[in-house]
Amino acid sequence: MSSSSFVVLLGLVLASGASVAQSEADGSSPGVRRIELAPDAPSSAHEIAISAHLSTTFLFDSDLKRDAVELEGRDHFSLVDVGQTTLRLVPSARLNAGERLHLVVRFRDGSAPVSASFLLRAHPAKADPLIEVYRGIRTIETYQQEIREVRAELMRCQGEVARLVAEQNAPGGLSGLVSSGALDEHGVTGRLVTKDVTPAAGDALAATSVKSYRSATGVAVEVRLKLQRGAPPWVAKGATLRGKTGAELKVLRLWQQQPISTGEFVPVVVEADASGAAQGAFSLKLWEEDGPRTITLGNVRFP
Template sequence: MPSSSFIVLLGLLFVGGVADAQSTVLATLPGARRIELAPDDARPASEIVISANVSTGLFFDSDLLRDGIELEGRDRFSLVDVGQTTLRLVPSPRVTAGDQFRLVVRFQDGAAPRSATFLLRAHPANAEPLVEVYRGRRTIETYQQEAREVRDALVRCQQERAQLMAEHEAPAGLAGLISTKALDEHGVAGWVVTKDVAHAAGNVLEATIVRSYRSSTRVAVEIHLAVNSGAQPWVGKGAMLRTKAGVELKVLRLWQEHPILTGEIGRVVVEAEASAALVQGPFSLKLWEEDGPRSLTLTNVTFP
């Protein structure tokens, strides 16, 4: 739920009234992941994805024992805020992709389960912003909300499947762009934005050339990528295009010319859905490899 309204909501929840309205919060937060604890605590530790400088909030349906929180590598978190029924974590920039931390929380009432263990796994971009942890019975509202989210996800999958089938059956080249309505009479506009974009601190990858493109319904960023360190070839796993307000575009594909060795330059293209209204203003672009620390973050990416 990457939007400015979500950030405001999250801040309000943590600042005040969380404990008094906990049952309502757990029943109404859309998009939150749900974890249910077994009374015998026999299940393995639940994994939660975190990212550097990104807030992850855990909401519990029971009061926490504040002095009973154990967090491995606590000095590598810039914020660990323990509330009556909430825990907010913000990893510091020292946390890199692939890092793992063990988190143990304990509950005040002593009922089973008396504690819960989680495995925090660092990812370059895909942090889970909200996690609801249920120790007792869930309200009917939470099941209804979950059912709505499952239906919404099913509709999205059906739409994506229809789009993939249409693209698969479409002809190649310009005819394919026209048939899928990605191209209109205005054609495709392109810019060279190499001098405009800024590299985030700590990048081990370097964008030597950056070009941006826009059609009627799509945008694309072409990056000539140099790998400055690392023994293994760099192969892109994921990409994220986000507005300054925190709205993420739907990335359709990440195409890479070939695995990039240290000292080499390869071409990477990120394509995303975007209407004309969405492409106004600067974007941040992030690329990452699978289970590896090497990533690239570019800011001030603009489209024609």
């Protein structure tokens, strides 16, 4: 696909919003989660997102019984570090997307509640980085911080709604790109990076062609994927573009022409915000809905 045809493709996607798969709301890392344990409430497992090679840390306001931590599937973790009031988990590559593992911690003083239960749900690419667990009374500072985070998230959502409304009202094709500010006098530059990217071992799909693009406001990757023979159809549900430092680009759109079936070469386009530099090598990861089949491509560079 030439750069000019990709411009038209992005314009049509911006104008119509039609696609087989859409990106998740935000590609950025989630913030701090706060969980309160009521002494008289029935015990229930709080669901926590974990992902292979990503760190998840629990911070408790009470001392733990370090030798009484129960972690299902401990051999699926490359690091299990239990401290006096902390628990850090780093899953290994043995963890498969969609897996659910139970975690139980017990508190040293024996006061109610005596324990806390969590359901660790394996996500293909995202994890809750920090969970604060309050067994007693929270301080006013933590509530104030939570209010600030909620306000920031509200402003982000309002901006996202405004962007979507503006896209729906914009014309299609090149006119839409010009009116949105995505196209300037430099146009859209593209690069064929198929030979440069590094696929991960054991991927469920193969990338037969990889192209990267940059416009005035964003970047995009077009990947043509081929499914293993005899495998059921595959539809991309989410995507991340992560730099070497671990920072992620904000994924704006995930577009797939049709479900991928055996023998077909179907393009998948990931568009991300490039308000930052978006320089250097990135790792692109695509995954399906609640399924273990993913594809990871390293060393993706943009023009």
